[in-house]
Every structure is written in structure tokens, then in C-alpha cells.
Amino acid sequence: MLRVEGGVADEGVLDIYDAAGTIYGLARSVNMVAHSFANDGEVKKKNKVARGVKTVIHPSIKGCFEEQVRIEFEEKFVNNIGQSVFSNVFWDYLRWTWSSAIGIDWEPKTAYVKAFAKRKDVFIDEISDALEIPILHLHKAISSDKGVKVFINRPKAGDVLEFDKETLDYVTTREVSSETQYIVGNITRSNVLSVFGRLFSDDDGHVVSFSFADGDNRRVRDLALKSMQEHEKESRGKMHILVSKIMSAHGVVKRYIVHDILEVNNA
16 A cells, blocks of 8 residues: 655645656556566566556545555466465565665565575666666655655555655666776676676775676676676685766765776786
8 A cells, every 4th residue: 555644745635746656656666566576587667567467556545645556466376475475475575676776775584585586686686776767756746845755555564665755865866977987896796697786896885786888798797707706705806897876866876887897907
């Protein structure tokens, strides 16, 4: 269930475009996550039709800004996971992916999602990137009135996610820098099936997600894998990494774009 509170919402009104934008963002975000859940992590940015799952909305509750959404998965898929645990697993998956998209670290709690996250090691970075625009739409009412908050509520369990002016600032990209710079670090997560990964930046002192500027550059991708493998085996693998930055509205580096990689001893 989506619930809007605070600001003008407490006066019993919402701008029609704000309301429509929020519902549109909810629809796109739910469909994207539900589709990926039902299709082994496939992320669909353009096609809005989810496969193997149907999402419907119930009539609005009179007197408040609440929208109840029902997500119906194919019975075979539900049975494969287990009917008794399916709801817990999906809510864990949804909270994990949406939290990542708004800059909140949330570790999966269920065995199924933990195993999925380990098997699909760069999935969370890919879907976080894809969710950025839909989640920004979901903040439409907040962007017009910073006093508004949007809650995602799980029936009988309470609120599981809260969107406010802080999460709006995170999903609002202030700048995609055209300037590049070399940083020293390790690639900590990368695979041949995705342009997304993670790196540890010695400059920043923490792990940051990245995407390759050119996913077909074999030399750069091979060096990324070499860095990751050497770091895992011998705590080595330092590289000079040429990056540009994608910044949040608060000036936080949300993601690097990797343009080139050079081995430290060759640079």
C-alpha cells in the first residue's frame, strides 16, 4: 500500500499532476521489480509490461491518500519458492532493491534473496540504476512540497519504506560530470554479463558502484576482472581507474563511469 502524508496532503488535497506522477512512479517501480523477481533478475527499462506477473490497483480509500496494489505471480513460480514463504521473500526482495535505489543499505533477510544476491552479484547495481527515474517519479508530490512523505506499507506488518526530501535529494541527479580523473582502487565486483560493477576507491575510502563507459572495450573489462581476482586472492589488484562522476543533489557520488583502467606498475 502507498500512503501520502504531510504538507498539503494533510489538508486533503494533492495537485493532480503530483498525484498522477506519484502513481506512475509506483506503477513503473513495482512492475520493474516484480518482473525481475519473476524472471531471474532480468531488468527491463523500456518495456513496461511485466512477464509472469500481473499488478492491479484497488479503488482509492475515501478520505485519505492511500493506494492499495495487488501483485499476482504465476502459480508455478509461487510454488517453486514455496507458498508459505513467498510473501516474505518478495517483500524482502522489494525492500532490498528499492532501498538500494534511494541510497539505503539494506541486507536481505530471507535465504532465497541472500542466495540470489550472491549468485547475481552485480544485479543490485543494475536495477538500482534502472529504478532511478521511476523512483524519482514516485517522489513527485514531495518535489512540490518538501513536507510531504510517501510510505510503502506492508499489510499487517507496518511501514517498510519511507520517501521524503532526503531520498528525493538522493535520486535527483545533480550532475553527470564531463570531467574525468584517475583514482586508485580495486575493482571488487564485475562480470562479463553486465556493464555494472563495484570498486573500492582509495580516494573515497569506501565502495562505489560503477558502469563501464564502453561495455565492449575488452582490454578495460579484462583489467577489471584481473583487479577483482588479484584482490580476492592476494589483497592486491590496485589499478589507476579513469572515471567521471554521477552526483546526487547533495553532491554525493552515486556512481562512477569507468572510461579506462591502467595497471599501477605500468602507469
